[in-house]
Amino acid sequence: MGQKIVVIGGVACGPKAAARLKRLDPSAEVIILEQGPFVSYGACGLPFFLGGVVKELQELINTPAGVPRDPHFFKAVKDIEVLTRTKAEAIDRDKKIVVARQLETGEILKLPYDSLVLATGSSPIRPPLEGIDLAGIYTLKTLEDGRALKEALANPDIRDVVVVGLGLIALECIEALFKAHKRITVVEKLHWPLPTILDEDVAFPLKEALEDRGIEIILGEGVKAFEGRDRVEKVITEGGREIPCQMVLLSIGVRPNVDLAREAGLEVGPLGIKVDRHLRTSDPHIYAGGDCVESRCLISGKPVYLPMGSVANKHGRVIGDNLAGMESVFEGVVATAVCRLFDLNIARTGLTEKRAREMGYDVVSTIVAGADRAHYIPGQNPLLIKLIADAASGRVLGAQMIGPGDVLPRVNTVAAVLRSYGTIEDLAAVEMAYAPPFAPAIDLLTTAAWATQNKIYRLVKSYKPYEVKAKIDRGEEVILLDVRTPKEVEAVKIPYPNVVYIPLGKLRALALEKLPRQKEIISFCKISLRGFEAARILASLGFPKVAYMEGGLAAWPFEKEFGL
């Protein structure tokens, strides 16, 4: 007989570990315990089921060939036994037995194992606030959650919805709520949307996209309480606002399910079950992976929590390998994420600037704006890229991108460079694919790397829009030099009195006459390609204090005045 393996958890990491093991070691006897009624489903597809992109929940259960991944499938195809509605209740590590309960019959099972896999996943955080248990307060995690939410969306009595927390899942759901014609208010404790994904200075297009669609956003305030008789009727914020609603979507993150591991005496940290590079827990006969474990950040080496379906699947494969005697390792994560909201694509990999600063890096960061394809190709879309590096070592620390432009080719490139501990030089040297319908000759990511190099080498001085605004707010005597054409200026401008307008083509001729030498001059244009050029021109003309504003108007989140 082969080794006996028990896998606790049947969504992503668990089935993957079981399947990989069976492919490598067909003699293994594998049982998967899953407390829910479904296994191995595409939980990440739930927001798209809500939005009607995915028509039936069943599609999230089926294989690409349309076969349901149910216990019968696992038995027939993979020779794996799956027990659904079966909850593991205790682990006897001495006897190497899992005690489980069949939730419908109450039957107690005692399952011996040679090796055990914990893939217990995560649960949505439900803070112990007043009224948290009222009906009408939803989270989205399981297929059952998805079904319940879908019904709520179709319910005409539910008009006003409050979304609590503005993270990835919330964003994906907001589009569904909007399509269902709900009146939406979003409450986010931090001061900008997607606060763990984006830095504040590149989050504004997201805020604008929400506001443009009439979605109210309350930032910098948490929820204090939920009120209502039978159902939720009101959300009370920490600032004392009362938001009437018939439904709440709670989306403030998930927590690793670690009770079973902790009760069994395994080492558990605040970010999940502790595992080594082989994903072995403190008990060498027990592996753990997916949302229930603590990850290691490849960039900082620090513990981090990253509950992602993609990572869970990779964990599963590594565990399967190790169970079969192959010494596979999982080195860590760089936290790549991507999402779409309306016409905006948003992506991040690595550390945010905020996080990098908190960790003590000598941070240099740059924002660039530009098009995702050759500028003469219709359908090219704008994009902002923010790149974060360590000035001392030149190492890339992270990147963020946002805009209607194509983010995936860029974020994956940075993720690959992060994986090889690359520098900004390494990133600039990646030979990204070029053809006009796909990318500009110099990809915007390469431009971002070059701009960061220029900054590290102090070849050019530049400020981010936030830094420019702070200078103005502090009353510094700076001149903003707008070098766009009169026609562009007519359409939109920064309505400050200290803006001077000289189109780039006339700057060499007019600068000495029109611009004072004693003040700091910060040049910009639509995306600050010309703004950069203008700063170089002024420097070459001997102006002593010159900088350009990174990203130009495209990255300017503050007041704008629109013309006709």
Place this chain on the structure above:
Amino acid sequence: MGQKIVVIGGVACGPKAAARLKRLDPSAEVIILEQGPFVSYGACGLPFFLGGVVKELQELINTPAGVPRDPHFFKAVKDIEVLTRTKAEAIDRDKKIVVARQLETGEILKLPYDSLVLATGSSPIRPPLEGIDLAGIYTLKTLEDGRALKEALANPDIRDVVVVGLGLIALECIEALFKAHKRITVVEKLHWPLPTILDEDVAFPLKEALEDRGIEIILGEGVKAFEGRDRVEKVITEGGREIPCQMVLLSIGVRPNVDLAREAGLEVGPLGIKVDRHLRTSDPHIYAGGDCVESRCLISGKPVYLPMGSVANKHGRVIGDNLAGMESVFEGVVATAVCRLFDLNIARTGLTEKRAREMGYDVVSTIVAGADRAHYIPGQNPLLIKLIADAASGRVLGAQMIGPGDVLPRVNTVAAVLRSYGTIEDLAAVEMAYAPPFAPAIDLLTTAAWATQNKIYRLVKSYKPYEVKAKIDRGEEVILLDVRTPKEVEAVKIPYPNVVYIPLGKLRALALEKLPRQKEIISFCKISLRGFEAARILASLGFPKVAYMEGGLAAWPFEKEFGL
């Protein structure tokens, strides 16, 4: 006074070098000589002008802000003097003087330099065939070429067009010819389309896409002669075919323009002007970059010729840095390329399998098929990925991808891994972005890396469709096991007598009864995800000779029988 710099060539590398230098060293006196009437234009956009995607040639000359990049622009904005219609005729390296002729007036200029930049570009190859100088034989390189071709496309007397050579530019133009309702015949000397970009085993979707649109393809035959009285009327192939036509598009590649360098006594190889990592020629006062130089392949370390606009621009920046005293280097190329034909996206980076074998690598390669997004998201598109690695070291050597699916995120990831000399393990470990509308939880590229690992570790045996076909053609007694559902089989199947049909879900139950143990069994499905699973099942049941067919039906380029 600053250093005097003369730049010969005004399209991509030259202006970039000049502009970068001036930004770093405003005191430099820079002159660009360009023999054509235009400078710094988007030559790569020409095929899209032909196809009407780009409406006016002027758009290829303008900056993103709509300002023409003409001599006035270079003077006003960049303080660079541009002399168009001016041909450099000789370099006196002792006196450090360039002798140039103004093509319209015949005036001879003698331009002294401290450093010289050669960015002389490339010219389309026009083989010395009979009739090569007949009217109606076009190439596409300059704006003037583009204008002439556009007129030809609009000419109703031109109905039949022969495209000679099936490379990147040819592909981009074929779509324009097709849209202009021309009858198109393509003649390619090698045996499959895009022969330097794709291996034969993944080129078939391209062939099918052309044939589906009534485009005739003649492979494995070069052109012997062109015939006609005043204009071309006929193309004669090496095989003796006579193809009547009123127009020929010659697209068999370009050659570096090295005459000037060679006459000046600089070191020139068969692939272009020889340069070091700083892009310095054999004369330390002369730099060269762009299409006129020989590149170094980062993977093999061998010389290679890669005339690409993106590379030329990067060369320009490195030259500008070095002219300004910064020790920038250009390490080499990995030859990333991307193009689109109708609904197919095609990309390559690194070495093809053919090239890798020629170079003596211990090649392992894998083909995988799958979707570019989560399988339950409507609008996901299929893709084939071929990955090439060195089995001995595990190093990634290259990748090819083709299909309606999104190639850019995948090819850029491989390009980044190639740049860091990464292994298949490194590629598999890249944390690619995941969200259902963007990518599957396990990206198809990660799947390709895993499949290659399985192959290197000899965990599973697999054959490519070409290898399977060769076995059958040799009369080997193999069984092809199709594990798709009856409904799928009804729609399309491989019409060979040695195919056995058992749906995956029934394989464990029926295998021993239905399949002979003594024959080799090669399983497959639509994409061979189930095919792979089937091979594992058979192995676990003790079948001694089992393999799966990589990529399944999606990668099968041979006979297929379609049902209703």
